[in-house]
Each structure stands twice: as structure tokens, then as C-alpha cells.
Amino acid sequence: MRKTFAVIRREFVERVRTRWFWIGTILGPLLMVGLIGFQILLAGRRAGDRNVAVVDASTTAFGRQLTTQLGASIARFHFTRVATAPGVPDSLLADSLLGEVEAKRLDGFLLVGDSTLEFGTAEYRGSNVSSVADMEQLEGSLRRLVFAARLERRGIDTLVVQQAEIRIRLATHKVSGRKLTGESGVQSFMTGFGMAILLFIAILLYGVNVMSSVLEEKTTKIVEVLISSLRPFELMLGKVIGAGAVGIVQLTVWIVSAKLLSGIRTAGGLGGGFQFPQIPTMTLVIFVLYFLLGYFLYAAIYAAVGAISSTEAEARQAQVPVQLLLMIPYVSFFGILNDPNGSLAVWMTLIPFWSPIAVPVRWGASPIPVIEMVASLAILLVTVVIVTWVAARVYRVGILMTGKRPNIKELVRWVRAA
Secondary structure: HHHHHHHHHHHHHHHHHHHHHHHHHHHHHHHHHHHHHHHHHHHHHHOOOEEEEEEOOOOOOOOHHHHHHHHHHOOOEEEEEEOOOOOOOOOHHHHHHHHHHHHHOOEEEEEOOOOHHHHHOEEEOOOOOOOHHHHHHHHHHHHHHHHHHHHHOOOOOHHHHHHHHOOOOOOOEEEOOOOOOOOHHHHHHHHHHHHHHHHHHHHHHHHHHHHHHHHHHHOOOHHHHOOOOOOOOHHHHHHHHHHHHHHHHHHHHHHHHHHHOOOOOOOOHHHOOOOOOOOHHHHHHHHHHHHHHHHHHHHHHHHHHHOOOOHHHHHHHHOHHHHHHHHHHHHHHHHHHOOOOOOHHHHHHOOOOOOOOOHHHHEEEEEEEOOHHHHHHHHHHHHHHHHHHHHHHHHHOOOOOOOOOHHHHHHHHHHHOO
């Protein structure tokens, strides 16, 4: 055990002392600050004005009224009515307006007519139609104004209708046991979303670090010296625990930094400011527990991958199936959040290769039944022990072998013979 602790200390110290560790640890919070600042900048930035011609092909006063009301409802849009003349082909007017758009005197033109009032059809042609916000704003204003015009045509008081259409603001609060947790629906989603990203990146990143460390010592022949003084299992276990300790330190720095950054608010009262979700203690415990178990599970696999590879290229190819296995719960977290008690969420809770990500995400959305949680932990613990035992046997043989990467049959033989 003393030798294992020596390996753990060496792995931890060597990684913490590197420049890249501190750059990554510091850049994490700085990146969060940058993202929040960028959102604040975008929220306070005013987009440019648009000059839009309204091509009025209606036979009533609808087009004239619509142009006036559009100008009053959308501040950044400046509308000018262009009436179609009798006997003048619509294509000729459209070509003329296209020339205005090309010359930058117009940003675009809106085609309306009797069909807009009857069937809701309208068309916008412009130099920039990629702004989703602007197009949604234009479409929303058109929808409201046409709706009001239809009511007026039928003698219905639009003010009464507007009062009847007051939007309902539904406040959502998460319940755990018989108490309110203080989390809203958005906060529960953000908690699950954030945990999915953190767990996926952390397990993948530190697992790959273990593989790279094993491969480096194998290719530089340092492992031959190390094996002469300690058993392969002790060496592998020391590497896995040492790299995991580094991960815990880095994750702690990132989480504490995110918590401190939660007090940032947008300038000028824009929006509500960034609000870090309130994470209950039990949620944090489950996050750490499943991160550790998931890390040990995948780190053991990555150690075996590094042991059976002779070059960096071979290791990159061999780790693809492991990455795909880890990505399945990551790409499924929307389904888990939408239905945390559905069959998908239950199965991912019980399958050990997916539960390290699935369970914290599911717990962030809704409490998990005790029997499912106990079963998940038991299955994951047993799987970690079995996978570590198999990986240790593969590691014992593969760490000293070079040349062609072994196939599945050879790996099975290694496990039986080791």
C-alpha cells in the first residue's frame, strides 16, 4: 500500500506542478466570466434600424392602416407604403424595389394585400433575413395587427379581446418530499444540464489523462523500471487515484468559482442577471459520488487502452468505442429531463456504464425512488470492481508488450492467463 501511495503522490504532484494544469484551472472560471460578459454585451447592444417598404396591393384601406400600425409597434423598423398602380405589372414594381435593396437604400420590402387579411399570407424580401429575432418580431406584429383588423371588420371591440388575452405567467417550483426546494423549472433544467456537461467533460478528460500517462511511460520504457519495484496493479491503481485527485481539485475550483460568479447582474437592469441554480446538499453529494465511481470505471478502461497501445495513433483509435459509450447518456439527457421517471431514465439509472451521468441529471430533475438508487449504486460498485479487475489483468500483460495491438481473442487470453 505504501508503494501505491507513492505512485498517487507522484501522479498528483507531477500534474499539479505543470503549467497547463494551472492554465486550465484558471481559464475555466475566466471562460465563465467571458461568456457571462459576452451575454451582457449582446443584451445591451442595440441592433441597427431597418428601412422597409410595404407594397400595398389591397383594395381597401387595410394596407395604409397596417403600414401606420407597423411603424408604431416596431421601433427599429421604418416603414414606407408603396401602393401598386393599376396596369403596372407587379414584377416591374418588385424589380424596382430589388434595385433599391441592392443599392442599400432599402433593407427589404413587405408584400401585403387582401390575401393577408383573408388567409394570413404575406412575404418579406430583404438583404438580411437571417436575423431570427427580427423576423419573429415582424411576423408577431403582423399576426397581432391582422387579428385586430379581422375583429374590427366583424364589429368586435378589440380592447375587450386584448383584456381577455392577458398572458398567464406560470411559476414553477420543485417539490422534494413534502417541501418546496426553492428551485424553479428553469433552475432544475440548468442544474441537470450543467451536471451532464461537467460529468461528461470531467470523466472523459481525466480518463484520457490516465491513458496518456500509461502510454507515455510505456513508450519511454520507464514502466520497465517501475515494474521492477512494484506490482502492475499497484502502478495502475496509483495512476487512477492520482489523476482522480487532480480532477477533484480542479472541479472544486470551477464549482466554487461558478458559485461566486452567481452574484453578477447585467448592467442597466437588463434581464434578471445570471443566476446560479441553488444546488441542494444531497444533489452535490450524488454528483460527487457518481463522478468518483464513473471516473474509476472509465479510468480503469482507459488505463487498459493505454496498456494495449504502442503509439498515440493506436490509442486514439482504441478509445473511440469508450467515448461513444460515454456519449450515449450525454446525448440522452434531454429525454431524461423531460421524463425523469420514464423507461429511458430508469434503464439509464441501472446500466452502470451510463448511470454516472444519467443519475445526477435525473436527480436534478426529480427525486429518484430509494430502491432504484440503491440498485444503481450496487450495480455500479460491482461493475467498477469487475472492470478494474479485468483492466488490471490486461494492464499487467500489455504494459510490457509492444508491436501489433491485440485483438479481442488475445485480450481474453491475457485476462485468463494473467
